[in-house]
Amino acid sequence: MSFVARRLAAFSTAIILLAASGSSALAQKKYDPGVTDTEIKIGNIMPYSGPASAYSVTGRTEAAYFRKINAEGGINGRKINFISYDDAYSPPKAVEQARRLVEGNEVFLIFGSVGTPSNTAIQKYMNVKRVPQLFVQTGATKWNDPQNFPWTIGWSPNYQNEARIYAKYILMEKPNARIGVLYQNDDYGKDYVKGLKDGLGDRAALMIIAEEAYEVSDPTIDSHIVKMKSLNADVFVDITTAKFAAQAIRKAAEIGWKPLHFLNNVSTSIGAVIRPAGVEKAQDIISVAYLMDALDPQWKDDPGMKAFDEFLAKDFPEGNRADSLVMAGYNMAQTLVQVLKQCGDNLSRESVMKQAANLKNFKTTNLLPGIKINTSPIDFAPIKQVQLRRFKGDRWELFGPTLSSEIGG
Structure with a gap:
């Protein structure tokens, strides 16, 4: 040659x-819509106004966390463009905002939206459109249904199973209890009630002497508290969002009703619920936890808590350290970042769902010891463990072992 x-x-x-x-x-x-070489467009729906506005701080926290990630170079060189809209905790408004995000803003996915009613309203739309509805901020059982809704995945522990844990505790500690239940009259409240009844089994009809439902539009739940006291209920299962939880704690104290009080996890923020209600009125309330409480001194030297405090000081100084919803938003955002990192350069919507269903022993900075995030293609329930806690003095105190929220103990 x-x-x-x-x-x-x-x-x-x-x-x-x-x-x-x-x-x-x-x-x-x-890439799918919402992604370029330099940007990932993320949508979010929050109740910045309306009866559940206390929860909107999670959206503000997530926005601050994504700004921090962007300042550090983004995810594989791409900056997060976080677009968050108000739905006022109104399902029709949530549908309107979801369409605006998907069809108008052309977001890659919708992440961390608040509320069982709002997320229920958009679930079919998101799945028909094949747009990920990731890590919804509600523990409703329906989010773990990959067969029928493969584009929707939850994050926090299951409401029904949380209520089963309360039922098991009641059966062990107060087997002759007269139980009064107050719940929000929607899928969120009914999910908890089902779990409580399932946990009590054939004793539910005998033990539950009052089932009081309120509407999210009601100005007050005081009359329900008065009624349960009049029926001599000695256990109070309180399935309310933040505004009504504070009202319930205040009213019970005002009329001298002192039942064994179980408060659902979604309304246990010291900053958003307990302090507004009155710390002295909340003594001995029982709930569950899966995240560290920033006010619990046992975590003050924990690396994860130090990182959280650094985030507040540097990136979110307006964040209330006493508000556990800030902690929740901070850890939820970390979970989304992990999924996006796992996607690498394959930022298709199918890839996102595949990675969201492939989290193996992932631990955000502030999950309680022994609790990790795990998902699979047939398991869309990322967090499955909790620990009981009791309000004492000015803070929550953990007690007992880590429990599986999947089996109620």
């Missing part, structure tokens, strides 16, 4: 190799 022929052959080989490597690089990058 002549010198010229050899050079031409080498040149041809180089072109082929270059073309192959180029096509390989192109194959590795896969």
Whole structure:
């Protein structure tokens, strides 16, 4: 072969190799709407106004966390563009905002939206559109249904199973209890009630002497508290959102009703519920936890708590350290970042759902010891363990072992 022929052959080989490597690089990058080489557009729906506005601080926390991530270079070089809209805790408004995000803003996915009613209202739309509805901020059982809703996944422990834990505790500690239940008249409240009844089993009809439902539009739940006291209920299962939980604690104290009080986890924030109600009125309330309480001194030297405090000081100074909803938003945002990191350059919506269903022993900075996040293609319930806690003095105190929220103990 002549010198010229050899050079031409080498040149041809180089072109082929270059073309192959180029096509390989192109194959590795896969984008759906909302993603470019420099940006990932994330949608969010929050009750910035209305009766559940206390929960909107999670959206503000997540926005601050994503700003922190962006300042550190983003995720694989891409900055998060976080677009958050208000639905006022109104399902029709949530549908409107979901359409605005998906069809108008063309977001890659919707993440961390608040409320069982609002997320229920958009669940079918998101699944028909095949747009991920990731880590919804509600523990309703329905989010763990990959067969029927493969584009929706929860984050926090299951409401029904949380209530089963309370039922088991009642059966052990107060087997002759007269139980009064107050619940929000929607899928969120009914999910807890079902779990409580399932946990009590054939004793439920005998033990539950009052089932009081309130509407989210009600100005007050005081009359329900008065009624349960009049029926001599000695156990109070309190399935209320933050505004009504504070009212319930205040009213019970005002009329001198002192039942064994179980408060659902979604309304245990010291900053948003307990302090507004009155710390002295909340003594001995029982709930569960899966995240560290920033006011619990046992975590003051924990690396995860130090990181949280640094985040508040540097990135979210307006955040209330006593509000556990800030802690929740901080840890939820970490979970989304982990999923996006696992996707690498394959930022298709299918890839996101695959990675969201492939979290193995992932631990955000502030999960309680022994609690980790695990998912699979047939398991869309990321957090499955909790620990009982009791309000004492000015803070929550953990007690007992880590419990599986999947089996009630």
